[in-house]
Amino acid sequence: xxxxxxxxxxxxxxxxxxxxxxxxxxxxxxxxxQITQPVMQxxxxxxxxxxxxxxxxxxxxxxxxxIDEATGKTQTTTAWVGLESYRNVLQMDKVWAxxxxxxxxxxxxxxxxxxxxxxxTFTLLTLPLVVGVGLAIALAVNNAAKSLRGPVIFISLxxxxxTPVIGSLSIYWLFVGDGILTTTLExxxxxxxAMFAQSWTIELLMYFYRVWHVAPFAFVIFYxxxxxxxMDTLESAIIDGASRFERLRYVIVPHLMxxxxxIALIHLMDCYRVFEEIIGFRSEAHVIxxxxxxxxFLTPDDAGNRAxxxxxxxxxxxxxxxxxxxxxxxxxxxxxxxxxxx
Amino acid sequence: xYLKKLALAGAVSLSGMLMSTGAYAACAYENTVPLxxxxxxxxxxxxxxxxxxxxxNFEAELDQEFRTKQPAAFAANPSLYQIxxxxxxxxxxxxxxxxxxxxxxxxxxxxxxxxxxxxxRVDGKIMAVAMMVNTQHLMYREDIFNDLGIETPxxxxxxxxxxxxxxxxxxVDYAIGATMKSGWNLAQEFVNMYPGFGGQFFNGxxxxxxxxxxxxxALETMAKTLPYADPEVLVSxxxxxxxxxxxGKIAMSNLWASRGGAMNDANESSVxxxxxxxxxxxxxxxxxxxxxLWWDGVVIAxxxxxxxxxxxxxxxxxxMDEEMVKANNEAAIWLVGGYEPGPLAAGAIATATxxxxxxxxxxxxxxxxxxxxxxxxxxxxxxxxxDAAATLVAIEESYTTAAKEAGILE
Numbered sequence: 001x002x003x004x005x006x007x008x009x010x011x012x013x014x015x016x017x018x019x020x021x022x023x024x025x026x027x028x029x030x031x032x033x034q035i036t037q038p039v040m041q042x043x044x045x046x047x048x049x050x051x052x053x054x055x056x057x058x059x060x061x062x063x064x065x066x067i068d069e070a071t072g073k074t075q076t077t078t079a080w081v082g083l084e085s086y087r088n089v090l091q092m093d094k095v096w097a098x099x100x101x102x103x104x105x106x107x108x109x110x111x112x113x114x115x116x117x118x119x120x121t122f123t124l125l126t127l128p129l130v131v132g133v134g135l136a137i138a139l140a141v142n143n144a145a146k147s148l149r150g151p152v153i154f155i156s157l158x159x160x161x162x163t164p165v166i167g168s169l170s171i172y173w174l175f176v177g178d179g180i181l182t183t184t185l186e187x188x189x190x191x192x193x194a195m196f197a198q199s200w201t202i203e204l205l206m207y208f209y210r211v212w213h214v215a216p217f218a219f220v221i222f223y224x225x226x227x228x229x230x231m232d233t234l235e236s237a238i239i240d241g242a243s244r245f246e247r248l249r250y251v252i253v254p255h256l257m258x259x260x261x262x263i264a265l266i267h268l269m270d271c272y273r274v275f276e277e278i279i280g281f282r283s284e285a286h287v288i289x290x291x292x293x294x295x296x297f298l299t300p301d302d303a304g305n306r307a308x309x310x311x312x313x314x315x316x317x318x319x320x321x322x323x324x325x326x327x328x329x330x331x332x333x334x335x336x337x338x339x340x341x342x
Numbered sequence: 343x344y345l346k347k348l349a350l351a352g353a354v355s356l357s358g359m360l361m362s363t364g365a366y367a368a369c370a371y372e373n374t375v376p377l378x379x380x381x382x383x384x385x386x387x388x389x390x391x392x393x394x395x396x397x398x399n400f401e402a403e404l405d406q407e408f409r410t411k412q413p414a415a416f417a418a419n420p421s422l423y424q425i426x427x428x429x430x431x432x433x434x435x436x437x438x439x440x441x442x443x444x445x446x447x448x449x450x451x452x453x454x455x456x457x458x459x460x461x462x463r464v465d466g467k468i469m470a471v472a473m474m475v476n477t478q479h480l481m482y483r484e485d486i487f488n489d490l491g492i493e494t495p496x497x498x499x500x501x502x503x504x505x506x507x508x509x510x511x512x513x514v515d516y517a518i519g520a521t522m523k524s525g526w527n528l529a530q531e532f533v534n535m536y537p538g539f540g541g542q543f544f545n546g547x548x549x550x551x552x553x554x555x556x557x558x559x560a561l562e563t564m565a566k567t568l569p570y571a572d573p574e575v576l577v578s579x580x581x582x583x584x585x586x587x588x589x590g591k592i593a594m595s596n597l598w599a600s601r602g603g604a605m606n607d608a609n610e611s612s613v614x615x616x617x618x619x620x621x622x623x624x625x626x627x628x629x630x631x632x633x634x635l636w637w638d639g640v641v642i643a644x645x646x647x648x649x650x651x652x653x654x655x656x657x658x659x660x661x662m663d664e665e666m667v668k669a670n671n672e673a674a675i676w677l678v679g680g681y682e683p684g685p686l687a688a689g690a691i692a693t694a695t696x697x698x699x700x701x702x703x704x705x706x707x708x709x710x711x712x713x714x715x716x717x718x719x720x721x722x723x724x725x726x727x728x729d730a731a732a733t734l735v736a737i738e739e740s741y742t743t744a745a746k747e748a749g750i751l752e
Contacts, residue, residue: 037749038438048463049430049702050472050637050677055459056699062706063548063750067440072644073417074439077749088743109728109736111718177574178589197573199725285524285576285721296718303710304413304435305748 025319032085032312038065039075085313089293112314115290116321122206122289123271123325129211130267131260134218139248141219142226153223160216168280171209172196199286206277206287214270218263225259226252258336265329272322290318369397369660375653377401380408380415381427384600386474386638386674390427393669394661408432416441421643424654429638430705433462433470438707442469442641448655455663460677462639472639473662474674477622477700478521478534479633479689481587481602482594484618486513497624498563498632501594505570508593517570519586519595522724523579529716530634534596535560537701538625538632544708548750550741552712553734561723561730563625568724576721588613596622596633599690603672606686619689621696631693634703637677708750715740 001009040063048057065074091110098106107113141152159167174181175195182193195201229252237247253260275291278284284292297311376399381387383404391402405411408427413435415422421441428436436442444467449456453471462470480495487494487504490511495501505517521527536543541556572578572586584601586592588611604610605617622631640658642651664680671682675690683691693700703709715737723733745751 035747037747040749043465045465046463047465047705048461049635050459050462050475055461056702057463061546063708065438065707072440085747088747109722109732176577177572178586178591192573194573196577282523282577284718285528285725300410300413300435301710301714302409302431302434303705303707304438305707305710305714305744307744307747309747310743 028312028315031308032316033080033082034078035081035085035309036076036078039077040064041066081309085309086317089310089313089317111288111293112290112317115288115293118203118287119272119274119290119321122203122210122274123268126207126210126214126271127264127267129207130214130218131263133211133215134263135222135256137215137219138222138226139252141223156219157216159213160220162213164213164276165280167213168209168277171205172281175205196281196283199283202281202283202286206274206281206283209277210271210274214267217266221259221263222256225256229255258333261329261332261336265326265333268325268329269322272318272325290314290321294318368393368665371397371656371660373397373399373653373657375399375650377425377650377654377657378423379403379425379427380405380412380423381425382406382408382429382638385603386600386670386676387427389666389670389673390473390661393663393666394657397657397660400657412436413439413441416643416645419645420647421645424643424646424650425658426641426643427638428470428641429476429636430462430703431636433641434705434707434710436641437464437469441644443644443651444468445471445642445655448642448652451652452656452659455659455679457677457679460639462637470639470641471658471662472637472677474638474676474678475690475694476598476600476636476638476675477633477690477693478530478596478598479622479631479693480594480620481597481605481617481689482620483514483590483613483616485616486593489513494618494620495594495623496621497627498566501623502566502570504594509570514593515591516572516586517593518567519578519583519592519597520567520571520575521578521580521583521595521597522564522567522571522575523582524576524721525717526713527579527717528576528720528724529713531564531596532560532716532720533703533713534622534633535563535625537634538629539563540626540629543704543712548708548745550708550712550738550745552716552741553738557734558730560625561720561733564720565724565730576724585610587611587617599675599687602686602689606672619686621689621692622700630698631696631700633693633700635694635700636703638674707748708745711744711748711750712737712741715744 042061042063044059045062045064046057046059048055067073068075089112091112094110095107095113098104108117137156141149141156144152173179176182177194177196182195186193195205233251234247237251242250273291274289275295278287278289278292294311294314297307297314300306378401379391379394380403381391383406387404391404394400395402403423409432412426412428412432416426416436417439426436426442446468449461449468449471456471460472461468462472480501482494486508490507490513492504492507493500495504501518508514508517520531522531536552536556539556539559541554541560542551545551568575578586580598580601583592583595583597584604587595587597587605590612599619602617602619606614608614622633624630625632640662642654642658646654662678664678667676667678667680672684672686675683675687719733719736719740722728722736723730728736742751
């Protein structure tokens with residue numbers, strides 16, 4: 001293809017990517033080194049609020065932002081603060097103190113490290129499960145009778161279609177104290193079940209939900225891959241007396257390896273941004289994730305404050321985390337790609 | 343069959359239109375200026391905005407996410423809404439940004455029927471008109487208390503004593519219901535309890551004072567609730583506790599007065615007429631009820647023309663009149679004339695008129711920051727990961743970081 005033709009083909013998506021990915025990323029990167037504050041002043045204010053019959057008036061010193069006479073907006077100042085927002089998020093001084101005193105559990109009291117611990121466990125634990133379950137479904141469907149395949153594929157794809165927030169809310173409603181499943185289980189076992197009362201049960205439900213939700217994606221990819229397995233190789237393996245497991249281990253899995261790496265890549269990227277489960281399960285008291293942390297910094301409180309700088313720093317740290325996680329599978333893909341070019 | 347349904351639907355929509363024109367007559371005048379409002383979505387706001395809609399040309403947006411939308415919407419020029427529904431917690435960003443206007447001249451023109459305690463004055467200027475008060479107070483199952491011979495608790499010690507008896511009798515799943523969902527709700531529980539022990543939230547220099555003796559006591563009292571409450575209490579918000587009450591699963595709770603009406607809603611509740619209201623329990627002897635007072639009311643945007651403001655305020659006065667209150671007497675603890683406090687209001691009124699009275703929720707920028715810090719740091723204490731003293735230090739540190747970033751502290 002001529003370069004010019006190629007350029008005009010990719011130009012629209014290139015433009016969109018710059019506008020919606022690169023530009024916000026640069027903006028967040030810059031904001032993570034800045035702090036924008038309103039100019040504050042202390043004034044004495046008398047505030048009167050209603051009781052039921054009378055009014056209570058209090059005079060107090062209030063700190064309020066200065067409003068610019070000309071524009072009618074609050075005056076703000078923006079200052080470069082270097083790595084301060086990152087320090088506020090990471091709280092390394094406390095981490096070193098905890099390591100110094102040998103109290104490693106104290107590290108998990110800090111929001112960022114607590115979130116990182118869960119995010120990493122979540123990502124790395126669900127990865128093999130998603131690949132395994134996806135492959136198992138693909139093999140099962142591949143071996144099923146032709147007439148059954150259509151309906152089986154349809155049903156196993158259903159979880160993938162559900163919007164993640166709705167899916168996690170459904171699980172929450174099923175398993176919460178007076179949910180249908182909990183009540184049935186309680187009646188059955190005669191025990192009081194509280195799935196959302198301690199973090200390990202919540203985490204278990206999260207792993208279960210994520211694997212249930214994402215495995216169909218792995219299944220579809222693997223199923224497509226299985227259609228391209230070389231039948232001659234398989235047949236010769238059978239003649240050589242290879243068992244079903246050996247055929248899987250030495251023929252099918254090596255053939256599917258690029259797809260496994262692809263799914264691992266996508267899954268790592270998606271899982272590291274785990275968010276819906278936290279909101280849907282209302283698990284903030286027990287389990288939080290990095291993406292939720294950014295969200296929490298960004299959410300304004302009743303007085304309208306939002307921690308933009310710390311949110312930016314936390315978002316940049318999340319991105320750095322994803323890049324580190326992706327280096328290994330990406331290197332492999334790159335090597336394979338280079339190898340293929342020879 | 344299909345045709346019949348269609349005809350029926352037509353008839354219903356026609357009668358709906360007729361009804362709306364019929365109700366239109368209930369308004370004293372016809373509003374000609376197009377107006378919009380943004381407020382919370384609970385029952386009282388529905389009553390007021392419905393009454394306002396009777397005058398025509400009015401569109402109400404009832405949205406529980408109003409607190410996130412309002413500051414930006416009112417900062418636009420012209421403002422996206424002329425009328426805003428706020429509470430003492432959510433008026434702060436509008437006041438700080440100067441996006442709501444003083445109402446003194448409008449009150450003089452249209453506010454003849456307003457009671458003096460409805461006027462919210464900040465720095466001498468009327469900035470909002472309150473319509474109702476709200477507070478968290480003790481709601482309890484009168485039948486259970488009578489059966490077990492328990493007096494109405496007036497202090498938290500008595501609450502725990504009563505809870506012990508109820509737990510021993512095993513008549514409900516959990517003796518106490520608590521709105522301790524991590525985040526805003528849980529923080530509010532602390533904000534209720536802490537002043538009850540005589541605690542101050544801030545020092546003169548805007549640093550927080552929660553790391554104190556009163557703070558430890560407040561935390562210990564909150565922890566004492568846990569053995570009597572649902573083990574999933576850290577995910578339960580006001581709506582969930584309300585439902586537990588309605589389903590007869592809990593015997594008492596320090597719950598919002600605005601949730602009281604739902605107890606007697608026969609469509610949802612299995613405990614109609616059995617739930618009674620009492621003043622919020624005191625935390626220590628001689629102290630104020632361990633709760634905070636809230637008001638809900640109306641503000642008018644600054645970035646609109648004077649004509650629009652005039653029309654908007656006139657409409658608000660029409661919506662908040664005696665007629666509306668008489669028709670919706672049980673929807674709230676109204677401050678508007680014509681309100682006759684029913685049995686559901688007894689607890690809130692007892693709370694508000696107690697001596698010493700419960701303090702109003704402090705609406706300041708610092709309080710917003712502290713509320714967030716409380717909401718994030720308290721769960722670790724209640725799950726047992728951290729003791730009370732360490733939790734208070736963590737709250738202090740979290741607040742200090744946030745306050746420095748917001749420009750409150752140097």
